[in-house]
Each structure stands twice: as structure tokens, then as C-alpha cells.
Amino acid sequence: MNQPLLEVKNLKKHFNTKEGILYAVDGISLTVDSGETLGLVGESGCGKSTIGRTILRLNEPTAGEILYKGNNIVKYSKKDMKKLRKEMQIVFQDPYTSLNPRMTVQQLIEYPLKVAGNTNTAERKERVREVMNVIGLEQRLIDSYPHELDGGRRQRIGIARALILNPSFIVMDEPVSALDVSIQAQILNLLIELREKYDYAYLFISHNLSVVKHISDKIAVMYLGKIVEIANYQTLFKNPLHPYTKALLASIPRAKIGSNANRNILMGDVPSPVNPPKGCRFCDRCPSAKEICFEAEPKLSSYGGSLAACHLIGIFEVKLNE
Amino acid sequence: MESNRELMKIKNLSVSYKSSNGTVHAVRNLSLTIKEGETFGLVGETGAGKTTAALSILRILPEISTESLAGQIIFNGEDLLKKSRKEMRKIRGKDIAMIFQDPMTSLDPVNTIGSQIEEMIQLHTHLTKKEIRKAAEQMLETVGIRKERFSDYPYQFSGGMKQRVVIAMALSCNPKLIIADEPTTALDVTIQAQILELMRGLKEKYKTAMIMITHDLGVVADICDTVAIIYAGQIVEYGTVEEIFYSHQHPYTEGLFHSIPDIDVAQSKLKVIEGVLPDPTAFPSGCSFHPRCPYVKAKCSQIEPDNRNVGNNHFVKCFRGTSEEGCD
Numbered sequence: 281m282n283q284p285l286l287e288v289k290n291l292k293k294h295f296n297t298k299e300g301i302l303y304a305v306d307g308i309s310l311t312v313d314s315g316e317t318l319g320l321v322g323e324s325g326c327g328k329s330t331i332g333r334t335i336l337r338l339n340e341p342t343a344g345e346i347l348y349k350g351n352n353i354v355k356y357s358k359k360d361m362k363k364l365r366k367e368m369q370i371v372f373q374d375p376y377t378s379l380n381p382r383m384t385v386q387q388l389i390e391y392p393l394k395v396a397g398n399t400n401t402a403e404r405k406e407r408v409r410e411v412m413n414v415i416g417l418e419q420r421l422i423d424s425y426p427h428e429l430d431g432g433r434r435q436r437i438g439i440a441r442a443l444i445l446n447p448s449f450i451v452m453d454e455p456v457s458a459l460d461v462s463i464q465a466q467i468l469n470l471l472i473e474l475r476e477k478y479d480y481a482y483l484f485i486s487h488n489l490s491v492v493k494h495i496s497d498k499i500a501v502m503y504l505g506k507i508v509e510i511a512n513y514q515t516l517f518k519n520p521l522h523p524y525t526k527a528l529l530a531s532i533p534r535a536k537i538g539s540n541a542n543r544n545i546l547m548g549d550v551p552s553p554v555n556p557p558k559g560c561r562f563c564d565r566c567p568s569a570k571e572i573c574f575e576a577e578p579k580l581s582s583y584g585g586s587l588a589a590c591h592l593i594g595i596f597e598v599k600l601n602e
Numbered sequence: 603m604e605s606n607r608e609l610m611k612i613k614n615l616s617v618s619y620k621s622s623n624g625t626v627h628a629v630r631n632l633s634l635t636i637k638e639g640e641t642f643g644l645v646g647e648t649g650a651g652k653t654t655a656a657l658s659i660l661r662i663l664p665e666i667s668t669e670s671l672a673g674q675i676i677f678n679g680e681d682l683l684k685k686s687r688k689e690m691r692k693i694r695g696k697d698i699a700m701i702f703q704d705p706m707t708s709l710d711p712v713n714t715i716g717s718q719i720e721e722m723i724q725l726h727t728h729l730t731k732k733e734i735r736k737a738a739e740q741m742l743e744t745v746g747i748r749k750e751r752f753s754d755y756p757y758q759f760s761g762g763m764k765q766r767v768v769i770a771m772a773l774s775c776n777p778k779l780i781i782a783d784e785p786t787t788a789l790d791v792t793i794q795a796q797i798l799e800l801m802r803g804l805k806e807k808y809k810t811a812m813i814m815i816t817h818d819l820g821v822v823a824d825i826c827d828t829v830a831i832i833y834a835g836q837i838v839e840y841g842t843v844e845e846i847f848y849s850h851q852h853p854y855t856e857g858l859f860h861s862i863p864d865i866d867v868a869q870s871k872l873k874v875i876e877g878v879l880p881d882p883t884a885f886p887s888g889c890s891f892h893p894r895c896p897y898v899k900a901k902c903s904q905i906e907p908d909n910r911n912v913g914n915n916h917f918v919k920c921f922r923g924t925s926e927e928g929c930d
Contacts, residue, residue, distance in 0.1 A: 324790055465863075465873075466874045487790065493863065531795035533823065
């Protein structure tokens with residue numbers, strides 16, 4: 281079998297807080313092949329962004345392995361990591377706070393080249409102009425400051441910064457959620473074009489299922505630090521297995537009249553990741569929960585082409601069917 | 603459930619702000635009618651003027667930066683823009699209440715949620731202390747919060763629960779109109795679904811009219827009866843929710859629908875609206891949308907189109923499809 285570009289095994293990231301240990305990411309495994317997009321969805325606080333940051337070691341993992349092209353990068357020194365980051369990049373959510381307001385577009389986009397040790401000013405400028413072309417940012421803006429630009433253009437700068445080092449893997453941490461729908465659509469199209477052209481692999485993190493479905497090959501659904509289901513994007517929407525996935529799909533307000541009536545709405549709130557429920561993390565909100573769900577934690581198991589972590593699949597009729 | 607009686611009529615509302623780059627024309631000549639019991643969706647992108655329009659109704663625009671506020675807002679037969687501050691204070695909360703976008707910041711962090719609801723009732727009724735407490739507790743239960751939580755502080759609630767408290771406050775004096783400014787935008791999808799369900803239920807129960815400000819067409823499909831699409835401070839299309847969803851005519855409305863990835867169909871490239879929102883200090887000549895419009899004709903950059911009636915109560919501000927336009 282081919283080696284995946286990125287393989288994450290049993291990754292954990294716990295934070296110490298005043299209230300106790302916060303289990304932000306608690307034993308997740310996933311793979312991303314080169315040129316492939318893995319969508320990561322879940323509600324706020326489920327650990328999506330922590331995974332993205334931990335994979336790039338912007339957070340140090342508590343436990344687990346991160347294999348990039350077969351090498352466990354958890355063991356890499358700072359220096360090795362710095363080299364590797366040329367290949368692994370990230371685009372942040374908020375283009376209003378992720379750009380230094382005192383740098384011009386030129387300075388912002390060339391910064392990664394400087395960090396990577398490119399000292400040739402003329403060459404850097406040339407590269408910046410090339411990348412600006414690729415991502416559709418007008419050349420006349422090269423000496424502008426972020427405050428002079430709208431959100432869509434700022435996010436293009438964020439993307440340019442990630443692209444300029446020719447990476448193979450990019451974490452997209454909610455890259456379109458701060459943008460208006462018309463601009464969001466432009467950026468989504470751009471990301472898809474870039475992927476086709478340069479064969480990038482994306483870890484695409486978002487809370488917006490329609491957006492994730494639009495761009496992903498595979499989708500992983502997270503709940504409270506765990507992956508509850510991973511499937512091909514079509515399978516996930518056609519045949520969701522986990523009750524949480526079903527609830528999530530049912531909650532999306534569709535832009536169609538009448539399609540939102542009589543849907544099954546999930547009750548309650550996401551519990552605190554400091555004291556997650558024993559057994560299945562979803563047990564206290566799950567409409568189908570049985571005794572076993574409160575006692576034993578379900579493992580991710582294979583059902584057809586999908587992976588899901590639920591005791592009830594195939595045994596009990598899981599409610600929330602449409 | 604909506605009746606045909608007019609509750610509010612906004613005529614030629616124009617609002618502009620002062621800014622260092624010149625005058626910002628946030629709302630331009632906006633006219634609309636809200637009927638009793640109706641849920642009216644005001645849809646547009648950031649900076650379109652949705653929130654400014656809402657704030658003008660309640661007369662809570664930032665005074666320092668507001669340059670001009672003109673037009674008429676007729677409510678109960680009287681023009682709200684002509685009311686004194688004292689008169690407006692009696693209307694806010696009692697006749698017209700507001701639900702803000704962010705429940706994390708719209709509650710007072712140092713008062714219990716119960717006392718915040720009580721304050722609202724106390725301001726607008728002559729009930730005794732006991733009766734006020736009882737009414738406030740009832741409101742909490744109506745929005746699905748146990749009354750035992752009356753003395754809890756906002757930080758002890760999750761985002762969805764806080765928004766329930768804000769809704770309880772808005773409903774506590776049984777207003778005729780509620781303005782909800784992106785009430786579910788700050789919430790997660792499963793919680794958003796809960797809040798929309800609650801609002802739909804309350805709308806049936808209390809027959810309160812509502813202006814729903816949102817950028818999310820999914821929310822509109824969920825709850826609105828009538829919809830106005832707003833672009834660059836102007837209403838570009840106006841009609842029933844069915845008309846807007848099934849037979850929209852304005853190129854901007856069409857673009858908005860094309861921009862949303864449809865979860866029910868296979869992946870494909872999105873048809874996007876090119877370009878960005880125009881600079882609100884210097885709008886393009888003619889139709890404000892013409893620089894981004896895929897159907898633009900020479901005339902569009904010269905003359906501003908009027909609101910054209912294309913069916914019953916369906917209006918479009920566009921030349922397209924008329925003989926005036928020339929060829930198409």
C-alpha cells in the first residue's frame with residue numbers, strides 16, 4: 281500500500297486548567313494522502329483547531345504519533361521542525377487578526393521566505409509577484425497595508441503566505457468562516473483551483489458542513505475531543521451512521537423552503553471537555569442511548585466504507601433517521 | 603398567521619455616517635412595510651446597511667458619528683423619527699424590542715439573569731415586586747430555562763442558553779415588533795436549530811411581528827414570511843419568501859443563491875459574484891450593482907433603476923427583462 285502523506289496515530293492534547301485537565305483532543309487517528317482533502321467538522325470547542333495546530337506542532341502533543349512521509353515528527357528538534365514547516369503550512373481563520381497591521385502586502389507575503397533563509401531581495405519580490413498572480417491579488421496592492429484591504433483580499437494574503445514555500449500539506453483552519461457568502465464562494469473556488477494545479481493536501485477545518493462537503497474527499501466528524509465518524513464525503517451525507525452526525529446534518533438550515541420543518545433537533549449543550557461523560561462522549565445528548573453507552577467507550581469500527589464509533593450501529597435502530 | 607394590517611411603514615429612510623474618508627451612505631432611500639404578526643427577513647452581506655436600518659427604527663444609532671437620519675418610520679400611526687428621547691424610551695422594550703447578535707456581550711455580566719428580565723418588566727408595567735418576579739420566572743420557563751436558575755449570572759450559561767435569556771427579555775413586555783439582529787450567527791449549528799425552533803414556536807404563540815436580520819438564506823427559509831434583499835444600503839429585491847427563493851429576478855439575489863454550496867447536490871465549482879462590495883463613500887453611478895453584474899448593459903452605469911413591480915407584491919430594482927433595457 282502507498283504510504284499516506286500524513287498519518288496521525290492516537291494523538292492526544294490535554295491542557296492543564298484551573299478546573300482540571302481539559303481533554304481537547306483525546307486519542308484521534310487520521311490519514312491524509314497527497315492531493316487529498318480531509319474535512320474536519322464539529323462544533324466550537326470540540327478540538328478541531330487544536331488538532332490542526334498540534335499536527336504542525338504549534339502545540340506540543342501530549343501523546344501520540346504524527347507521521348509525515350513516514351517520519352515521526354513529534355521527535356523532531358526545533359531546527360528540524362523549522363525546515364519541515366516549508367512543507368507543512370497553515371491558513372488561519374480570521375484575516376483581520378492574523379496579519380501584522382504594520383507590514384505591507386509585500387512584507388507579509390515574503391516573510392516565510394525570509395524565515396526559510398532566502399536573502400535575495402529581488403528574488404523574493406519576484407516570488408511575491410508570482411504568488412499574487414496565482415491567488416488573484418492585484419499587483420497594485422503590493423505596497424498596501426492590511427487595513428486598506430477587505431476581508432477576502434486579506435484572506436488571499438493569508439493563503440499566499442502559506443503557498444509561497446511550495447508546501448505539500450496545508451491546514452486550513454476555518455479559512456472562509458469570517459467572510460461573507462459571496463466572498464466565501466470566491467475563496468472556496470480559489471482553494472479548489474490551487475489544489476488541482478499544485479496537488480496540495482488540505483486538512484480543512486470548519487464548522488460549516490455545506491462548505492466542508494463542497495471541498496472535501498473524506499470527512500471526519502468530531503465531538504468533544506474524539507472522532508465519531510470518518511467517511512467519504514458522499515457516503516457521510518447519504519448514509520450517516522453516528523447519531524451525532526445525523527443530528528448535525530439535520531440541524532443545518534437549508535436554503536430551501538419547507539426542508540427545515542419537522543426535523544429532529546438535538547437537545548442540550550456540548551458538555552465540558554474538562555469532565556467529559558464516561559462511556560460514549562455523546563451519551564447524555566444521544567436520543568438512542570442505551571445502558572452500555574454510559575459505561576463503555578465505543579471504538580471506531582468499520583461499517584462498509586465508513587468508520588464510526590457507536591455501540592448501537594447495527595444492533596439497535598439508531599433514531600434521528602430522516 | 604399574519605394579518606393584512608400594517609404595523610410599521612418605513613418610507614425613504616436614509617442614514618449616513620461621518621468618517622475620515624467622507625460621508626458613508628449606510629442606508630439609502632429604504633422603504634418597506636411590515637404587517638402584524640409577520641416575520642420579515644432583511645438579508646444582505648456585511649456593510650449592506652441591515653443593522654443600521656434596525657438601529658434607526660429604535661433610534662439607537664451612534665450619535666457622534668451619525669451625520670443624517672431622514673425619512674419616516676410610521677409605527678402605530680406616528681413617526682418614530684419625530685419622537686422625543688423620552689417618548690422613545692417608552693417604546694423601546696415595550697412596543698419594539700431587540701435581540702442582538704452576540705449573547706455573550708449583550709447581557710450585563712454583574713447582574714443575575716432574573717434581575718435583568720425583571721428590570722425590563724418593571725420599566726414598562728405597574729406590577730408589584732412579587733408580580734414582576736412571577737412574570738419574569740414565567741418568561742424564563744417559556745424560553746426553556748428552569749426558574750431555579752433565576753439567580754444565576756450570565757457566565758454560568760452557555761451561548762445558546764444566554765440567547766434564550768435575551769429572547770425572554772425581548773418578549774417580557776409582549777412587544778408588537780421584535781428586531782432580531784443575526785440572533786443565531788454566534789451559535790453552533792445544533793444550538794442554532796434549537797433557537798430557531800424556539801423562535802418559531804414563540805412567533806406562533808405570541809403573534810409578534812419580527813424583523814429578522816441575517817446573511818444566512820437557510821435561516822430565512824426556516825422562519826421568514828417576507829424577504830428584502832439589501833445591497834449597498836438599498837433594497838434590490840422584495841417579495842414573499844417563495845418569490846425570493848423560487849422566482850428571484852435580481853442578479854444579486856441570484857448570485858447570493860449561487861454562492862452557497864448546496865449540500866444536496868454533488869460538488870461543482872461555485873458560480874460566484876465577482877468583485878467586492880462597493881465603497882460606501884462613493885457608490886458607482888447608475889445601479890450600484892452594475893460593476894459586479896454579469897448581465898450589465900450600457901444603461902446600467904448611467905441610470906439608477908426604479909423599483910419595478912414584477913408580481914403581486916414582488917419588487918425588483920433592475921432593468922433586466924424590460925423593454926427599456928434594450929436587447930437581452
